[in-house]
Amino acid sequence: MSRWRPAAPGSTAIISRAGFERLKAELDHLWHTVRPEVVRAITAAAAEGDRSENAEYIYRKKQLAEIDRRARYLTKRIPLLKVAEGAPANRQQVFFGARIELENVDTGEVLHYRIVGPDETDARQGWISIDSPMARALLKRRIDDEFGVELPGGPAEFAIVAVTYED
Incomplete structure (x- = not known):
């Protein structure tokens, strides 16, 4: 077995x-x-x-x-x-593989993430699983969108500052 x-x-x-x-x-x-x-x-x-x-x-x-x-x-x-190969047609929208720069609306703290698969997550590098609450909240959003997400430390509000993809 x-x-x-x-x-x-x-x-x-x-x-x-x-x-x-x-x-x-x-x-x-x-x-x-x-x-x-x-x-x-x-x-x-x-x-x-x-x-x-x-x-x-x-x-x-x-x-x-x-x-x-x-x-x-x-x-x-x-x-x-x-x-997943290549970047999406709309490079200003968040999909798998995106590198995202976020700003915490309340604190002004800037965070950098990359959305990856569950088998390649790495917190030290800011690589978050596509299945994580943060990634789920980010998917299909665009630059300048504001959104809320429930994190382990409580609810937080963020604004998307930049979205980039590797070629």
């Missing part, structure tokens, strides 16, 4: 070309580099004797399980993903 679970209900199976290539490269790296190294380390640790008290053996077995779990997920997820 597989432990893989599909993406959350309502999760969008869309991804950028770069994100898709990163996932494929990660799967390849796991199968052809990381997993063989861990298997060799398990073999070496097992040769040292009593496995029940061998910390290296126990650690490596857990590491192998994590690698296999991630590889299984990627093997099933990658074929389901739809790669």
